[in-house]
Amino acid sequence: MSKRRRVIFHIDVNSAFLSWTAVQLMQGGHQDIRLVPSVVSGDPNDRRSIITAASIPAKKLGIKTAEPVSMALRKCPNLVVVQGDWEWYRRCSEGFIEICRKYSPVLQQFSIDECFIDMTLRNWGEDPVDVALRLKNEVKTTLGFTVNVGIGSNKLLAKMASEFEKPDKVHTLWDEEVQEKMWPLEVRELLWVGKKTEEKLQMYGIHTIGELAQRSVGSLTRLVGKKFAEQLHENANGRDESPVETEVPEAKSISAERTFSNDIGTEKEIDRALFNLACVVAHRMRRADFHTSCVSVFIKHKDFSVVQKQHQMSQPTNITAVILNEARAILRDIWDGKSPIRQIGLGVSKLTHENTFQMSLFEDPKMDYYREWDRKFDEEKAQNEDARMLAYERKRQ
DNA sequence: TCTGGGGTCCTAGGACCC
DNA sequence: TCTGGGGTCCTAGGACCC
Numbered sequence: 001m002s003k004r005r006r007v008i009f010h011i012d013v014n015s016a017f018l019s020w021t022a023v024q025l026m027q028g029g030h031q032d033i034r035l036v037p038s039v040v041s042g043d044p045n046d047r048r049s050i051i052t053a054a055s056i057p058a059k060k061l062g063i064k065t066a067e068p069v070s071m072a073l074r075k076c077p078n079l080v081v082v083q084g085d086w087e088w089y090r091r092c093s094e095g096f097i098e099i100c101r102k103y104s105p106v107l108q109q110f111s112i113d114e115c116f117i118d119m120t121l122r123n124w125g126e127d128p129v130d131v132a133l134r135l136k137n138e139v140k141t142t143l144g145f146t147v148n149v150g151i152g153s154n155k156l157l158a159k160m161a162s163e164f165e166k167p168d169k170v171h172t173l174w175d176e177e178v179q180e181k182m183w184p185l186e187v188r189e190l191l192w193v194g195k196k197t198e199e200k201l202q203m204y205g206i207h208t209i210g211e212l213a214q215r216s217v218g219s220l221t222r223l224v225g226k227k228f229a230e231q232l233h234e235n236a237n238g239r240d241e242s243p244v245e246t247e248v249p250e251a252k253s254i255s256a257e258r259t260f261s262n263d264i265g266t267e268k269e270i271d272r273a274l275f276n277l278a279c280v281v282a283h284r285m286r287r288a289d290f291h292t293s294c295v296s297v298f299i300k301h302k303d304f305s306v307v308q309k310q311h312q313m314s315q316p317t318n319i320t321a322v323i324l325n326e327a328r329a330i331l332r333d334i335w336d337g338k339s340p341i342r343q344i345g346l347g348v349s350k351l352t353h354e355n356t357f358q359m360s361l362f363e364d365p366k367m368d369y370y371r372e373w374d375r376k377f378d379e380e381k382a383q384n385e386d387a388r389m390l391a392y393e394r395k396r397q
Numbered sequence: 398t399c400t401g402g403g404g405t406c407c408t409a410g411g412a413c414c415c
Numbered sequence: 416t417c418t419g420g421g422g423t424c425c426t427a428g429g430a431c432c433c
Contacts, residue, residue: 050401070398111433
């Protein structure tokens, strides 16, 4: 029985945060920052701020995503640096996904600015490339930003294809094109091959995806472990059976972290940070109706070394005070109380929806007070969000 | 004036049980 | 004086993604 060849599109917004910011600024009459060296960052006044997106002219000057803003400014003193607006990005993303969904309901959102759609069942009366061109142009004319569309017989090939020349392009990477279009690429270009894996492969004489494709799984296993070796071998050969997942998976963990502008070392400051993180994480848990039974804390020192510790609790909870208490105990274990800390993080995992809250005879009588405190916190947060939304709408009119 | 923030998955060792 | 083997859970750490 011959299987119908799948047709998968991967749609990727070009320099998403930068494009979206450009659209936003142009609505206010600003020049198009996509045409000049520009970047989007977190708080540009924070000395530890890094770049989250760079324009193509900026990239041509050697400016890369994730590098410190201060470093980029040294490379290009007249670089335009703008702060990202998450609320706006969320809206742009929604608009983008909505258009893609019109082309196929079998859609998997891969990140805020990327999705896969399965076009296999479409009644093809035309070249897939023409359909992709139409999609790309529809996004551009209705939303004002450009995308790349990659087309292939599976998700991997579609994704690799969308990485080819940018911006505003459609590329195919069919099975029969793998040798010509994918094999000559550096191994680092392959999905899931990061810096560390690249180093290992290079030591082994593997520099291109084609060279990787021709190694045996056995020899790769010694380098990267069985599971990863199998995957690398499949992917380098252009194979990927994974389906386009339309279900949005439930979160498995929730975390928040904070990097200090200056490394800090007093217990009071650290504790205040931990408190804020606990508030944020617990609030997000309650909003998604989660309870956790595993809390973890990590600290990053001046030298970037990280110490992390987690602890399981006997009863799932979503009470801020309980989580904070747990986090404090962990922190006492991993921090000497004085060495400077660069970053601190708090996470919860083992999330469940079950409310196994039992009235225990031994329950801390303060629990009612804690719950009430959380309820007020959540209420206030919701009000603030409403107010901000309203102000946002007014500003846009 | 060096290096954010939020996730996922995998591996390896130790504890513990049968 | 010896010291199997399988399974599961927990924990820490590492790699990758955007």
